[in-house]
Amino acid sequence: MINYVTAGESHGPQLTGILTGIPAGLTLDIAAINAGLAARQGGFGRGNRQQIEHDTVTVTGGLRHGVTLGSPIALTIQNRDHAHWHAIMNPTSPATADNTLRQVTRPRPGHADLVGGMKYGHRDLRNVLERSSARETAMRVAIGQICKQLLAQLGIDLVGYVQQIGQIQVDSQASLSVAELTQAIAQNDLRITDNAQVADIHDLITATKKAGDTLGGVIRVVATNVPAGLGSYTNWDTKLDGQLAAAVMGVNAMKGVEIGDGFAAAASYGSQVMDEIDWDAENGWSRLTNHLGGFEGGMTNGMPIIIKAAMKPIPTLYKPLQSVDIQTKAIQKASVERSDTTAIVPASIVVESVVAIELARAITATFDGSKLSRLQAMVQAYRAELQAY
C-alpha cells in the first residue's frame, strides 16, 4: 500500500521524499512531474521566492531506466534559495553568533510560529517556520504527480483548480470532463475556467497586495472513472471520504473540506440531495445526479469524486498584525517573511496531488500493487464484476 514521508526545511539544502508502494513497471514521466512542480510555482499573486526556485525533481532510488522497480522511490528537490541561507540554515555546522542571524521572535498570527515554539521549546521561531512553510508542499506535488500517473494507467483522471478567490466566484463548469477542465485552466495564470474573470481577479490581488493584505479562496477537485467500492463502510477509519478529508486538511492553510454539495446539503431536503439510482445494460450502475460527490457509506459509488477545499488567506501580512516578542514579552508587530498575496493557485495543484495520493493508496490497499500489469488486470476484472452485479 502506498505511503510516503517528506523531510527538509524551506531554506535548507533540499526537500527529500520517500514514496513506497508504487507498483513495479510504471514508466515515470519526469517531465510531467516537473510540469506539476512548475504549476505549483506559478500563478498570479505569488511572492519573489518563486523567481529564485526552478523546481525539478531528481529520482535517486526505486527507478531503473525510467521504470519503477517496486522498491521505495527516493526523490529530491533542491532549494536554490539555500545559496543565500547557506550559513544560517547549515544542517551540521555548530551555532555561532554569525550563523544564527535572522532570528524570528515575533510570531505571526495564523502561522505555526508560536505554538510550534511552545511545543518544541524553540526560542528562535525560524526552527518552526522553516518546516511549517508550504515549501514542503513541492515534495507532496512530486509524489502526488507520480500517483496521478499511476491512476492514469488505471483509467482514472483528476484535476484540481480554483473556484473562488477572495469573494470572486468562478463558474466551476461542473459538466466539463477532466480533460476539458485541464485545458480550460491552462489558458490563464489563475487556474480558473473562465478567462473573462481573469482581469477582475488580477485587479483584486494587486489591490490587496498594495494594501499589505492577503486572500484565500476555494479549490475544486474532480476525479473521474473511479471504480465503485474504494474505501469501506465497515469501520470509521476505513471510510475513504474521511481519509481524503484528512489529506486535504493536511495541506497548509486549508480550513474546510466539502464532499459533493457539502455544507449546502445541510439546508436542502433529502429529496434534493440523494442521487437516484439508475442501471442500463451498457453502462451498469449509476446515479441520476451527483450531489453526494461520489461517496456513499465512505465508499466511492462510481460517480465522479467532487471535493472542495476552503483555503484561509495567507497569514504573513506585509502590514503585520499584533504579536508579542517571545524574548521581551513586549507587544509588537508580527515579523514579516517574504510571502505570497494569495497562494490559492499553487494550492489547487497541491490539493489535486494529495487527492491523487489517497486514491492511489486506496487502490493499492484494495488490490495487489506489486506489479502494474497485474494491478491493471485486477482493476479491469473488478470493473467488469461490478458492471455485472
Ligand SMILES: Cc1cc2nc3c(=O)[nH]c(=O)nc-3n(C[C@H](O)[C@H](O)[C@H](O)COP(=O)(O)O)c2cc1C
Ligand atoms: C502553496 C501554498 C503556499 C503558501 N504560501 C504562504 C506564504 O507565502 N506565506 C504564508 O504566510 N503562508 C503561506 N501558506 C500558508 C501557510 O503555510 C500556513 O497557513 C501555515 O503553515 C499555518 O498552517 P495552517 O494554516 O494549516 O494552520 C501557503 C500555503 C500553501 C498551500
